[in-house]
Amino acid sequence: MTAKPVRIKITIAERIYPVVVKSQEEEEGMRKASKKINKLVGKFEQNYAVNDKQDVLAMCALQFASLVEIENIESREKILEVNDKLKSLNEQITSHLEEHS
Helix, strand or coil: CCCCCEEEEEEECCEEEEEEECCHHHHHHHHHHHHHHHHHHHHHHHHCCCCCHHHHHHHHHHHHHHHHHHHHHHHHHHHHHHHHHHHHHHHHHHHHHHHCC
8 A cells, every 4th residue: 555645844954845755664764864964964064164055965965976876886896796606607517517418
């Protein structure tokens, strides 16, 4: 059963944004994400002389987007590694079967 969409308010960098969520999981995800963004905003404001929220939010977006891209690159590398191992295993099995047939 699909839950009825609910409008919630999310605060990011001291501004409130209305967001529509379709489940408790989505709401929890949105709230956790906003907490991470706000924490990173505070970190950037504290560590760098950045007064413009737009600049801080752009830096946050870059940070989060780069983490996603790094994860994608690492996942592709792992998939290639697994494929190579499976190919090698398949070749060994085929060779073994040919020897015994």
